[in-house]
Amino acid sequence: MFKKIGILLGLSFLTHLQTSAQGNIHQASTEYQYPTDPLVKEKLETWRDQKFGMIIHWGLYAVPGIIESWELCSEDWINRDSTQTYDDYKKWYWGLNKQFNPTNFNPEQWAGAAKNAGMKYVVFTTKHHDGFSMFDTKYSDFKISNGPFAQNPKADVAKYVFEAFRKQNFMIGAYFSKPDWHSEYFWWNRYATPDRNANYDIRKNPWRWNKFKEFSYNQIQELMTGYGKMDILWLDGGWVRPLDTVTDEVRAWGAAIPAFSQEIDMPKIASMARKNQPGLLVVDRTVHGEFENYRTPEQSIPATKSDTPWESCITLGGAWGYVPNDNFKSSTKVVHTLIEVVAKGGSLLLGVGPGADGTLNDIQVARLKEIGTWLNANGEAIYNTRTTDIYRDGETFFTKGKDNSIYALVRLPEDQAINPTITWTGNVPAKGAKVFLLSEKVAVKWKAEGDKVSVTLPASFLKKYKNYPSLAFKY
Template identity: 75%
Template sequence: MKKASIYTLLFAGLFVFAIPCVRVYAQGNIHQQSTTYQWPDDPLVRAKLETWRDQKFGMIIHWGLYAVPGIIESWELCSEDWIGRDSTMAYEDYKKWYWGLNKQFNPVNFNPDQWAQAAKDAGMRYVVFTTKHHDGFNMFDTKQTDFKITNGPFANHPKANVAKYVFEAFRNQQMMIGAYFSKPDWHCEYYWWPRYATADRNVNYDIRKNQWRWNKYKEFTYNQIGELVNDYGKIDILWLDGGWVRPLETVNDEVRAWGAAIPAWSQDIDMPRIATMARKAQPGLLIVDRTVHGPYENYQTPEQSIPKQKLDHPWESCITLGYAWGYVPNDQYKSSAKVIHTLIEVVAKGGSLLLGVGPGTDGTFNAAQVERLKEVGAWLQSNGGAIYNTRTADYYYDTGSDTYFTTGKSNETFALVRLPEGKGIPTTVSWSGNIPRNGTRVKLLATGETVKWKKDGDKVVVTLPSSFLKKNKAYAALTFSFQK
């Protein structure tokens, strides 16, 4: 077993989370946000994209071999300066040890219904599940390799084909389904050729001199994605990770700023061919080729961060509930108020929040994760009208009052006042900008009551009902609806 590690990733210029007393890695593995966006041409994709933009809140689940020792997902296999790994073990021995975890991974309590219920209770509307991370271990019954969950101690379990049952459980909760898939596969001999050392995250041979081998990898990738989109029911999102696997001509200053090595050859896996095949099986499928801006990045995915300003094209912040994507022992979970505050900021800026929750080795969420998600869901049950199905407001944030604004599809304005965590609820709240018209009713969404309000210079001052104050000693954020 390896020592467990929890990590926080830093992203300069964007809002990030950090906690003391955890191992902090460089940003070498963080996916930064593209600065350009291209709207899709396909009307079915455009329609599904608008449906997805209405959902606002989803869950991403990292679960694989890395859950057994409770370490940073896949990355300790990679030989790069920022990686933290036991320095007493030879690198080749480490890889053998890590890949040998497939003989130990036996999640006998695997309970996708619990996951889906926890997501439903949290008010989530979609899921993204890791069918394969960079380590190449498949959480579905692929026919392209034996390195998979259905070939090992879990093989005889009735739900051994994990991805199938995860997707079914979340579909049963009426959620949109996303399949995470890693474009790089460090276990595949056509990506990391055993003939050579594995210096970094990239393919470890010169593709220009070994075109046959790269073509084999392209076919391997195409066939695996083909299995997912043809054999696993309705899928709404193909969420492709590993943005360094891309055509060389798409490498720009954004990519160079990652600080990762960039080969002199193209790692082009032929996305047009993959997309055509995938959308034939799943019409309207959203494809998220992360950071590879263009026709196959249907929405952007800033990681562990929130953009500084609102964006009017589709995007999603991928942020963890704890401080690691997958399971690590003794992880520290963000408070429900912190998650709610983050959700409000993300949505007001035009995005969706994809919250990372990692199941344990046995295949279940722990009690603390479930409880935290329920707390978020309780707030959304009363205040979700200001979140779901909304779009940005022209004036989206009042700094002085920490109030964000969204716009409903009936042209109503929502004010979302974030309250300081750990303090009581004030008797009045106020904000500047987005002032209701004279005579307009202002409603407190939490109760549905019409509240008293008045103008005070360039501010609106709202008085909270005494009944609400008596019932609630603390509250993450107050939401109001009105016509401007």
């Protein structure tokens, strides 16, 4: 993912901040520009109906089980073994390509677990900042299909990931890192690599940067032409951007900003991509404008609702990729997060990292299944919904269906007995309306005193469940 230093207030992405080993939180643009292409607008609304997706970080970093790519970057917040020189570390990291041999690679397991979780779209890391391609690119030998896994029938990993998720009727997204720290056109070995940016003055070396732009275009073109139908091009690395888009908001990240532009010609890339994939959503993260079709706050939820398209990308564990002994969130925590995100107008993209062998572990699979159990019974209050004027009252959140039905989602404390009487203020049902408990498909008794609503839970529900992640009522 795209890490940064410092916290930008902007749209107040301040609740549920999650920190992992890297201790950095990514911010989103504070502005939004709606697309004008009718096909893009149509796909955007379809995407907004999905609400819940999976982002899969998988690459060289899974072999030692470390933070994705970032230890290659020589910035103050990076922690590495102080007994090893930086050059030796880079040689070791690049050399992991000779060890990465995921012989148990099982994208069908991933897609099945995501489907069981109630997810509807996927974003897969075709290339992270380290430059290691998880697809069979013709433009680099630094790829999964040019190592010990080369002779495997599924060596073109991205192809089989996308195919597995398409078979489960997912919308398909390709994550692609704009920076490429392995490319001589981005990190030129003539110079040191002090930070995440190009390590040479682009103004003095236009040929080299033009070669990088050509390289980026060609790799994205491969993904847009050789890997089936695509719905989302999810571009990470927002510091690679035109200099005139660097605002005070961007400067507040605290990361180094060079005096030269690092633009890669997004108009040309987007035009090519949409010619091959009509209606494609392009998500040029943090670069406000026509190529950021939805915004992507990282490891956080906005403090208030926003009716412009956005997505919180939050990890299931503490890291994006596989790390040993990761601390995974409970299914109730994820359900609570999903409810808040959706009530505030967004979608939740949950980060899951397969191990170096190519499989998800038992805890990940179990958590996803538990989340799906809740969604299977209550998903009507999540999918295909939009926001209401009153979107929250304490731990009760509200969504609205396309038929104008109102849903009240009451988050319950973990491991506590359920109170038989549930109350909230606002969004009062119409007089005489029926209020249904979605999970049981039964009408419940309710009353209103002014704008305070009280609902009595059925005895059968209380007998059936000692605790429950969240109640969902429809009226």
